[in-house]
Structures are given as structure tokens and as C-alpha cells.
Amino acid sequence: xxFGVLAVALLSGFTALGIRAPSPxxxxxxxxxxxVVFDSLEMRGLPDAMVQISGTGGQSFTQSVxxxxxxxxxxxxxxxxxxxxxxxxxxxDSLALTSPTLRVDVRTDQPVQARLxxxxxxxxxxxxxxxxxxxxxxxxxxxxxxxxxxxMPRANGTVSVQWxxxxxxxxxxxxxxxxxxxxxxxxxxxxxxxxxLGAPIMLQAGLASDSSGSxxxxxxxxxxxxxxxxxxxxxxxxxAASDSAPVVDLLRGTGRLRGRVVGVxxxxxxxxxxxxxxxxxxxxxxxxxxxxxxxLPPGTHTLEVRAVGFSPARQPVDIVQGAPGAAExxxxxxxxxxxxxxxxxxxxxSSRREAxxxxxxxxxxxxVVGAAExxKWQPQVMTDLLRRIPGVQIxxxxxxxxxxxxxxxxxxxxxxMCRPDIRVxxxxxxxxxxxxxxxxxxxxxxxxxxVYAHATLVPVEYQTxxxxxxxxxxxxxxxx
Numbered sequence: 066x067x068f069g070v071l072a073v074a075l076l077s078g079f080t081a082l083g084i085r086a087p088s089p090x091x092x093x094x095x096x097x098x099x100x101v102v103f104d105s106l107e108m109r110g111l112p113d114a115m116v117q118i119s120g121t122g123g124q125s126f127t128q129s130v131x132x133x134x135x136x137x138x139x140x141x142x143x144x145x146x147x148x149x150x151x152x153x154x155x156x157x158d159s160l161a162l163t164s165p166t167l168r169v170d171v172r173t174d175q176p177v178q179a180r181l182x183x184x185x186x187x188x189x190x191x192x193x194x195x196x197x198x199x200x201x202x203x204x205x206x207x208x209x210x211x212x213x214x215x216x217m218p219r220a221n222g223t224v225s226v227q228w229x230x231x232x233x234x235x236x237x238x239x240x241x242x243x244x245x246x247x248x249x250x251x252x253x254x255x256x257x258x259x260x261x262l263g264a265p266i267m268l269q270a271g272l273a274s275d276s277s278g279s280x281x282x283x284x285x286x287x288x289x290x291x292x293x294x295x296x297x298x299x300x301x302x303x304x305a306a307s308d309s310a311p312v313v314d315l316l317r318g319t320g321r322l323r324g325r326v327v328g329v330x331x332x333x334x335x336x337x338x339x340x341x342x343x344x345x346x347x348x349x350x351x352x353x354x355x356x357x358x359x360x361l362p363p364g365t366h367t368l369e370v371r372a373v374g375f376s377p378a379r380q381p382v383d384i385v386q387g388a389p390g391a392a393e394x395x396x397x398x399x400x401x402x403x404x405x406x407x408x409x410x411x412x413x414x415s416s417r418r419e420a421x422x423x424x425x426x427x428x429x430x431x432x433v434v435g436a437a438e439x440x441k442w443q444p445q446v447m448t449d450l451l452r453r454i455p456g457v458q459i460x461x462x463x464x465x466x467x468x469x470x471x472x473x474x475x476x477x478x479x480x481x482m483c484r485p486d487i488r489v490x491x492x493x494x495x496x497x498x499x500x501x502x503x504x505x506x507x508x509x510x511x512x513x514x515x516v517y518a519h520a521t522l523v524p525v526e527y528q529t530x531x532x533x534x535x536x537x538x539x540x541x542x543x544x545x
Contacts, residue, residue, distance in 0.1 A: 094144070094145050094173065094174045095142045095143055095144050095145075095174065096143050096171055096173070096174045096175060096176055096177060097139060097140065097141050097142075097143065097176045097177070098118065098139070098140040098143050098150075098169065098171075098176070098177045098178075098179055099137070099138070099139045099140075099176065099177075099178060099179070100116075100137070100138055100150075100178055100179035100180055100181065101132075101135070101136045101137050101138070101180060101181070102114045102116060102132050102136045102138065102152050102154075102181045102182065102183075103136060103180065103181070103182040103183070104136070104156070104182075104183050105182050105183045105184060105185040105186070105188075106156075106183055106185075106186060106287075106289070106291070109135075109136070110132070110134075110135040110136020110137065111132060111136045111152075111154060111156070111183065112132055112133065112134045112135070112136055113131060113132060113154070114131070114132045114136065114138075114152045114153065114154040115129055115130075115131055115152060115153045115154070116129065116130050116131070116132060116138045116140075116150070116151070116152045116181065117129045117150075117151055117152070117153070118140050118143070118148050118149070118150050118169070119148060119149050120146055120147070120148050121146075121147050121148065121149060122146075122147060124144075124146040124147065124148070126143065126144055126146065126148070128140050128143075132152075143171055143177075144171065145171050145172060145173075146171055147168065147169070147170050147171075148168070148169045148170075148171065149166050149167070149168060149169075150166065150167040150168075150169050150179055150181065151164045151165065151166040151167070151181070152164060152165075152181050154183075156183060157183065159208075159209065159291065159293070160183075160189065160207065160291060161207075161252070161254050161256075162183070162184060162189070165181065165182070165184070167179060167180075167181060185287075186285075186287035186288055186289035187199060187287065187288060187289075189205065189207075189289055190204055190205045190258075190288045190289050193205055193207075193256055193258065194258035194259070195258075198258060198259075198288065199262075199287075199288040202261060202262050203258070203259045203260055203261055203262065203288075204258075204260055204261075204262050204284045204287075204288030204289055204290070205256060205257070205258055205260065205284075205288060205289050205290070206226065206255075206256070206257040206260045206266070206268075206282070206284065206290050206292065207254075207255070207256050207257075207289065207290070207291050207292075208254075208255060208291055208292045208293045208294060209249070209252075209253040209254055209255070209293045209294075210222040210224060210249045210253050210255060210270045210272065210293070210294050210295075210296060211253065211293055211294070211295050211296070212275070212295070212296065212297070213295040213296060213297035213363035213364045213365075213383075213384065213385045213386060214297065214363070214385075214386045215386070216295070216385060217253075218249070218252055218253020218254070219249060219253050219272050219275075219296065220249055220250065220251045220252070220253055221248060221249060221272065222248070222249040222253070222255075222270055222271065222272035222275075222296065223246060223247075223248055223249075223270065223271055223272065224246065224247045224248075224249065224255045224257065224268070224269075224270045224294065225244060225245070225246045225247075225268075225269055225270075225499075226244070226245050226246075226257060226260065226266050226267065226268050226269075227242050227243060227244040227245075227266075227267050227495075227499070227500055228242070228243060228260075228261060228264050228265060228266045228267065229241075229242055229264070229265075229494075229504070229505060229506075230242070230243055230261075230264075237492075239489075239490070239492035240489045240490070240492060240494050240505075240506075241494070242494055242495040242500060245257055245259065245260070255270075260284050260290075261284070262284045262285070262286060262288060263283060263284065263285075263286070264283065264284075265281050265283055265504060266281065266282050266283060266284070267279050267280070267281055267499070267500055267501070267504065268280055268281070268282050268292070268294065269294075269499060270294040270296055270365075271296060272296060274298055274299060275296040275297055275298050275299070275364075276296055276297075276299050276364070277294050277295060277296045277297075277364045277365040277366065278316070278341075278342055278343055278362070278364060278365060278366035278367055279342065279343075279367065279499055279500070279501070280342075280365055280366060280367040280379075280381035281367065281379055281380075281381070281504070282381065292381075293365075293383075294364075294365050295363070295364045295365045295383050295384070295385055296364050296365075297318070297362065297363035297364040299316070299362070300316070300317055300318055300362065301314035301315060301316055301317065302314070302315055302316075302317045303315075304345060313345075313460050313461065315343065315344055315345045315461055316341075316343040316344045316361075316362040316366075317344065317360055317361075317362060318360065318361055318362035318363050318384075319360070319361075319363070320359075320360075320361035320362060320363045320384035320385075320390065321357070321358065321359050321361060321384075321390065322341065322357070322358045322361055322368065322382060322384060322390040322391070322392065323355070323356065323357045323358075323390070323391055323392075324339065324355070324356055324357075324368070324391060324392035324393060324394065325350075325353070325354045325355050325356075325392075325393045325394075326339065326350050326354045326356065326370050326372070326393075326394050326395075326396060327354055327393065327394075327395055327396070328375070328395070328396055328398065329395060329396075329397055329398065332354075333350070333352070333353050333354025333355075334350060334354050334372050334375065334396055335350055335351060335352045335353075335354065336349060336350060336372065336373075337349070337350040337354070337356075337370050337371065337372035337375075337396065338350075338370065338371050338372070339356045339358065339368060339369070339370045339394075340358075340368075340369055340370075340466075341358060341361055341362075341366050341367065341368055341369075341382070342366060342367040342368075342369060342461075342462060342466045342501075343362070343366070343461065343462055343466075344360075344361060344362065344461065345461035346358055346359075346360065346361070350372075361384050361390075362384070363384050363385060363386060364383075364384060365381055365382070365383050365384075366381070366382060366384060367379055367380070367381060367382070367466065368380055368381075368382045368392055368394070369466055370394045370396065371445055372396055374398060374399055375396035375397060375398055375399060376396065376397045376398075376399055376445060377445045377446055378394050378395065378396050378397070379466075380392065380394060399443065399445075431515055431516055431517035431518070431522050431523075431524075432454050432455070432515075432516045432517075432518070433513065433514065433515050433516075434450055434453075434454070434513060434514040434516070435513050436512055436513060436543035438450075439511065439512075439513075439543060440543060444508060445508065446503040446508055447502060447503050447505075447506070447508060447511060447514075447538075448467045448469065448502065448503055450511075450514060451469055451514075451516065451536070454516050454518065455518065456471060456472065456518025456519060456534070457469060457470075457471060457516065457518055458470045458471070458482065462498055462501065466501045466503060467501065467502065467503065468484070468498060468502070469484070469485060469502050469536065470482040470483065470484060470485070471483060471484075471485050471518050471519065471533055471534035472518070472519060483531065483532075483533035483534075484496055484497075484531075484533060485533045485534040485535055485536050486527070486529045486531065486533065486534075486535045486536070487502065487505060487535075487536050487538070488527065488535065488536070488537045488538065489505065489506060489538045489540065490538070490539060490540055491537070505538070506538055506540060510540045510541075511538060511539070511540060512539045512540055512541040512542065512543050513539040514536065514537065514538060514539070515535075515536070515537035515539075516534070516535075516536050516537075517534045517535045517536075517537075518534045519534055520532045520533060520534060522534070523535050
């Protein structure tokens with residue numbers, strides 16, 4: 066009797082006796098795990114993240130997949146068991162964060178949904194700066210200092226920030242310019258707490274003879290800004306703006322920057338002027354809004370664009386080796402100002418301040434630019450006003466956009482040029498090459514200017530130890 070016939074006979078016998086034949090072992094159960102990696106900083110899915118699943122308690126199952134453009138991922142044929150789910154991405158490394166993990170229990174063959182995420186800005190800020198950081202209207206500035214030649218992090222670099230702060234006291238309002246500094250770690254990371262939210266912050270980094278330019282950033286309401294800074298050896302060239310102007314040191318290099326300037330409607334802006342702070346170099350956009358600048362210093366610097374009828378715009382640009390920098394800047398239209406109705410009447414001073422300013426004007430001690438002149442000239446920035454005044458020189462700054470100089474006093478540029486004192490509503494503020502004069506007060510806040518272009522013209526109340534001239538900025542609404 067063959068084996069097949071014998072097996073049939075045995076099964077028939079079991080059935081006749083009421084005995085069930087042994088059933089084959091069940092197939093092992095498995096399921097599918099799908100999910101998304103969410104970028105809490107950008108509020109969207111995180112593409113190109115490597116997601117990994119690994120078994121625990123002796124479970125040998127391990128898989129790795131990469132998220133798609135929307136941050137989605139899928140694991141197939143996952144057996145029953147307990148697993149750890151995590152992901153890796155350069156953004157985590159740049160934020161100095163470790164990979165978050167999620168425990169997943171698979172008990173049935175039903176599909177499982179999982180969600181992974183980059184920690185939220187608030188979580189990061191509170192972890193590094195304390196639970197009250199955002200409640201105090203301050204946040205965290207986080208990033209790496211990198212070399213512009215190879216993008217590698219630089220340890221022991223110095224990062225400095227400064228901003229304008231309005232201080233309201235019992236009987237006065239004054240402006241201060243606080244400054245903070247931080248040193249990068251062995252991995253090139255810097256983290257600065259206590260930075261005010263929404264305020265324009267001037268940032269600069271350096272290490273030995275390497276430096277970035279000064280550029281402006283602003284912390285968002287979420288309280289966290291991640292911004293890497295690129296530094297490079299500083300190379301300057303002596304350039305004379307004109308025959309009568311002193312020679313200044315301007316930044317130069319082998320970097321290139323191309324870009325496009327558009328309006329709020331997306332249309333290109335022709336004849337706009339683009340410059341990188343501290344270089345004195347300028348390019349004019351063509352009919353397509355395109356421009357190109359060469360001989361630029363490597364590193365992170367400020368690109369500024371101006372055009373007639375638009376508010377000036379500034380943004381940081383990274384000029385690194387091996388790739389030409391690219392930028393797109395959007396310009397905002399200036400508001401149209403209608404001509405005013407002129408009424409002849411006897412002048413009544415609204416304050417002692419205005420009366421004193423009028424008295425100084427009558428004595429011809431200096432030059433006063435009032436609200437009428439400001440409205441007539443429609444300057445985009447304060448230096449557009451100052452360049453109209455005799456005795457004032459507007460030159461490209463070493464690190465900033467433009468610097469203001471006068472003759473006399475303690476000369477710092479040769480040819481008797483010196484840096485004037487700056488006063489805002491009578492209070493002395495910082496005036497140095499690291500903080501652009503156009504950033505001290507925005508043009509829409511300036512009500513009037515008093516300019517004393519030589520030490521011999523400065524009133525007693527404004528006399529300084531430097532012996533240079535003085536610029537007094539008065540803020541408030543402009544009355545036509």
C-alpha cells in the first residue's frame with residue numbers, strides 16, 4: 066500500500082471514530098504601520114527623513130524607510146510585538162536635538178497609524194531658556210557658525226547681537242542699544258536666550274581674523290529662530306568715493322550673488338539698485354528684475370535693495386564657496402502722499418522742545434530738517450536726508466550699509482573725518498561701524514533732525530568729548 070493511500074485511510078478512520086485530524090499551524094500575523102513625520106517649525110510634513118523601526122525584548126525585526134515629499138512613510142509586514150519608532154534628519158542635527166522615539170504595540174493584524182514630529186518651537190525654547198522665556202516676550206536664537214569655504218562648523222567663535230530698546234522712565238523716554246555675546250561650542254553651535262521677539266536684531270559672528278558681515282534678523286512670535294552664520298577671512302581694499310572724500314576700506318572677495326527683485330504683485334522691478342553692505346558695489350536690475358554682483362566677500366552679509374516708489378528692503382545672504390549665492394527680494398510700495406492744504410496762521414509751539422529747536426535754527430548754529438522737508442523729499446532712509454546737508458559725508462560702511470562722517474574732532478578716517486554723536490530725543494545712543502545709523506530709528510518715526518556738522522557749531526547742551534559734530538533725531542508724528 067502506498068503512503069498516499071495509507072494517509073487517506075488513516076484520515077477516514079479518524080473521522081469514523083469522531084476524532085479530528087490535527088490542523089496545520091496558523092500563519093504568523095502581520096500588519097502595516099503608516100504615518101507622517103511632522104515639522105513643527107515649518108508646520109508641514111518633513112520630507113527625506115529616515116524613519117526606523119526596531120523590535121524590543123528580543124524581537125529582531127528592523128526596517129528603515131525614507132519619507133516622501135509630504136513627510137509620509139509606510140512599514141509593511143510588521144509582525145506582532147513591541148517596537149520603537151524614530152527618525153533622523155539634518156534638521157535635528159542643526160537644532161542639536163536627539164531623535165524622538167515612539168513606542169508602538171502591534172497586537173492584531175489591523176493597520177497602525179503613527180505620528181512623529183520635530184519638537185515645537187515652544188518646547189525647544191522652554192527646554193533651553195526656561196519656562197518663562199516666551200511669556201517674557203523673549204526667545205531663542207540658535208544656529209551654527211560655519212566656514213564659508215567648506216561649510217564646516219567652527220568652534221570657539223564669537224556671536225554678537227544688538228538691538229534698539231525704548232526705555233520709558235518716570236519723566237523721560239530714552240533709547241538704549243543692548244548687546245549680547247555668545248561663544249560657539251566644540252560643535253560650532255551657539256544658543257542665545259533673552260532675545261526680544263519681533264524686534265530688528267543686528268547679528269555678526271567672527272573667529273580670529275574670520276568674520277561675517279552685520280545682518281538683520283527678527284525672532285518670530287513662536288520664539289525660536291534658527292540661523293547659521295558663515296564666516297571667512299576679511300579682505301579689504303582701499304577705495305576713495307571721490308577726490309575730496311577720504312579713502313575707506315571696503316570689503317572685497319571672489320564671491321558672486323545673483324538675484325531678482327519683484328513687487329508685492331510678483332512683477333519684476335526694473336532699475337532697482339542692489340548692494341551688499343560694506344562693499345560699495347552696486348548693481349542695477351534689468352527689465353526682468355534680475356541683477357548680478359561680483360567680487361563680493363564670502364560669508365553671511367546683508368543685501369540691500371532700493372527703488373524709486375518702494376520702501377528699501379534688506380535680507381541676509383550666504384555667499385559660500387562652490388555655489389553662487391541667489392536671492393529674491395520683494396519690495397513694498399510706498400504710500401502715496403497727497404499735497405497738503407496750506408493755512409496761514411501765527412505759529413504756536415506745542416512744546417518747549419520745539420521752541421528751543423526753533424531758537425537754535427534762528428541762530429544758524431546748524432541745519433534743521435523739519436516735517437515739511439521730510440514729507441517733500443520722501444526719503445527712504447535717514448541717510449537720504451543727511452546726504453543733502455553740507456558738511457556731512459555718507460560713505461559705505463566697513464560692515465554696515467552706510468556710515469556718516471563729519472570734519473573735525475578726533476579724526477578716524479584721515480583728512481580730518483570723524484564719526485558724529487547721535488542723539489535720539491536728546492539721549493545719546495551708540496554710533497559705531499557695527500550698527501547702521503539707518504537702523505537706529507525707522508524713517509516713519511522721524512519727526513525732525515538737527516545736524517551740527519562741526520564741533521564749533523554744536524550747542525552747549527550737546528557738546529561732546531570727541532569734538533565732532535552732532536546729529537539729533539526727534540521722533541513722533543509729523544505735523545504738516
